Amino acid sequence: MLKIPDHQVAGHEAGLGNLGPLIDDSGRFYKPLQSDNRGSDEVTFYESLSTNTDIPEHIRKFFPIYYGTKIMKASTGWDHPHIVLQDLTAASLKPSVMDIKVGSRTWAPEASEAYIAKCLKKDRETTTTSLGFRLSGLKVYIGDDLGFYKPDRDYIRKTGPDDVRLLLRKFISSNPSSETETGQSPDCSSASSVYGGPNGILAQLLELKTWFEHQTIYHFFACSLLFMYDNGLALKGAGSNAEVKLIDFAHVTEGNGVIDHNFLGGLCSLIKFISDILAETNDYTGTNGQVDL
Amino acid sequence: MLKIPDHQVAGHEAGLGNLGPLIDDSGRFYKPLQSDNRGSDEVTFYESLSTNTDIPEHIRKFFPIYYGTKIMKASTGWDHPHIVLQDLTAASLKPSVMDIKVGSRTWAPEASEAYIAKCLKKDRETTTTSLGFRLSGLKVYIGDDLGFYKPDRDYIRKTGPDDVRLLLRKFISSNPSSETETGQSPDCSSASSVYGGPNGILAQLLELKTWFEHQTIYHFFACSLLFMYDNGLALKGAGSNAEVKLIDFAHVTEGNGVIDHNFLGGLCSLIKFISDILAETNDYTGTNGQVDL
Incomplete structure (x- = not known):
């Protein structure tokens, strides 16, 4: 009855001789x-x-x-x-999934020197240091005939800020495979139903943000946000079921009365990227140019 | 007419053969x-x-x-x-001043390897990494007879989280020199007039926070927040004139469409410390235990 997950986008993969979920x-x-x-x-x-x-x-x-x-x-x-x-994707017919490692630093202050050096190098090679988060993986459902758009992991991790912006747009587009070189921009067709709205991803991120402004229980190093929505449902006009989850807690430390400023800063940066996409697609934009949920 | 400032608490000091403000x-x-x-x-x-x-x-x-x-x-x-x-303290009779370097990282990603290594070492030796900010200096006016409480800079920089909490309490106390070992805690007598209220330091920090959640013009590395209030005025019952200022912009870089998540995270951490002090002193505390401005 056990099988390898279909919709894993980051982390260790199970296989012959390989431990994986x-x-x-x-x-x-x-x-x-x-x-x-x-x-x-x-x-x-x-x-x-x-x-x-x-x-x-x-x-x-x-x-x-x-x-x-x-x-x-x-x-x-x-x-x-x-x-x-x-199994977070068990209920989805055609899940589109994105894994985003949050924080401008993936190491806890009490980690070993060797571990810190290794993390710092990777944090600086990716967008972790500059943006406060990095994309670890993504797949976007396009259609039963076309399957999924799933860029190579190494490509995703080596992206710069502009690529991150593009991939966050592709994630909610019906044409994610299109290349900007050919003049075909991602259409952001699901921006309002996935990122926007009272139950959308932005609203959920803002709910998390409010908690992170106060909670001093845990510091979440190298933890990921998972964005998921169901394109199968969306195409049937049955909502997108957009969900945000936190995963990967191998480097959580005690907060000791201090907020997780590292996670919170990265989360706010990600929120700005998502708000910008919603503003650009002219959905949920109030008269003052700010995103109005 | 030129003279050495009386109320400088951090940075280079002018003197014989020394460049200073x-x-x-x-x-x-x-x-x-x-x-x-x-x-x-x-x-x-x-x-x-x-x-x-x-x-x-x-x-x-x-x-x-x-x-x-x-x-x-x-x-x-x-x-x-x-x-x-x-001259930010020119209008004050008896200014109490605190200099807080904000951000969990004082180096820009594009800085040289040597500079990054130097900053990273200092960031980890101080509370910059753990708290998202560090105290760089402070002086608290006690009285005309007693003068100012002004702890040694090296002591301030080597403090841990608990010392930071204590110094943030001493800053708004009438007995900052008292030692906790003797059972004399800082009385936080000016908490509500300096940290609290609609024009207090917390309100100003929250105003800055709102801007930092959106602004993508500048990234402020190694920049300080200056807290100032006038104990001379406060003792006359003429308000505290509490002010927050940003200073030291030698390491500001362009934001390029990304928020300053490093400064924002540290700012939110500092806001939590100040909110906690206000909540503990039972001023401006709503029924839900959260600070109500």
């Missing part, structure tokens, strides 16, 4: 515990999140449901401990 | 152009700010007035070019 038919996602302390640290985070009564209910929806851990046959064929989570 | 009786502050490109870069910034029509009027008040540059006899005795600015 698996899913089952019941909507569960099995993530192998990572080596070093990363796997156990991520379990510690999920256990803490489950029992912490200071997390508001409206914020819990941004995290995958946690079902505990399980030792099971991994993608390598060997027994391995897994974190059992909600 | 000077003030005159007309309320002008003369800052010697720094070496390398820092001085000319700061002039470029002030010229740009003066002519940029995209800076809202209510934001201009956060910057010192700029009067151009002037070659004049410096504190070293030699002719040297100076930036001529408003």
Whole structure:
């Protein structure tokens, strides 16, 4: 019943001899515990999140449901401990998915010198330092005949600010494969239904932002925001089901009374990119030029 | 008529053989152009700010007035070019002043490797990385007999998060010199008149925050927020004249369509510290425990 997820856009992929996540038919996602302390640290985070009564209910929806851990046959064929989570794309017919690693720094101050040096190098090579976030992966459903637009991961990670802006536009376009060189810009046809509106991605990001302005429980280093919507539903006129989720908690530290200014800064930068796209597409734009939800 | 400023709390100090700022009786502050490109870069910034029509009027008040540059006899005795600015403390009888360098990173991505390494080391040794800001200096007026509380700069820079919280409380206390070891906590007697209220420091920081959520003109690296209030006036019951100013623009870069997520994140962290102090002193606290201006 276990299989390799269809809609993974970033992270380790399961394969012959490779540890990677698996899913089952019941909507569960099995993530192998990572080596070093990363796997156990991520379990510690999920256990803490489950029992912490200071997390508001409206914020819990941004995290995958946690079902505990399980030792099971991994993608390598060997027994391995897994974190059992909600399969976030289980309910979608044709999910378009984007993985965005948030923060202008992916390392915690208490990390080892070697780890910091490695992260800092990657943060500076990608847009993490300059934009406060980097794209880690994306796929956009185009149609049953055309399948998905899924640019190469290495290409995505090496993009500059202008490419990031373009990919954020392609994510909600019906022609994401079109090349700007040929004069065909992404049409941003789903901007208002996916990014805009009272339940859209921008509204959800603003809800998260409000929490991050106050919460001092956790600092989320190297954590990702997942943007998802269902193009299958959208094409049927049944809404886009746009969702924002937080994933990857192997480097979460305690906040100790200080807000997560690193995540919050990156989140605000991303919010500006999304607001700009909505303003440019002339949807939800008030008379003062600011985005009006 | 030129003299060394009384109320400088950070930066280079003028002295025999040392270049440092000077003030005159007309309320002008003369800052010697720094070496390398820092001085000319700061002039470029002030010229740009003066002519940029995209800076809202209510934001201009956060910057010192700029009067151009002037070659004049410096504190070293030699002719040297100076930036001529408003002397921010000229109108105050007994100014209490705090200098806070904002951002979890003091280096621009395009800086040299040597400069980045130097800044990164200092950012990690201070609270810049962990809190998103560091205290660079402070002085608190106590009374005509007792003078000012002015802790050593090296002590201030080496503080941890708890010391920062304490110094932010001392800044608005009538007993800043008291030691917590003796059970004498800072009384936070001026919290509501300086940090709180519709014209207080928190309100001004929130005004700046709103601008930083949208502005993509400048990225302010290694820039400071100056908190000032007049204890002389406060003791006369004539208000505190609390003011927030932005200073030190030798490392400002162009925003190129991206918000200054580095400054904004640090600013939000500082806002949380100030809000917490107001909430703890039970002033301006609404029923939901959040600060109500």
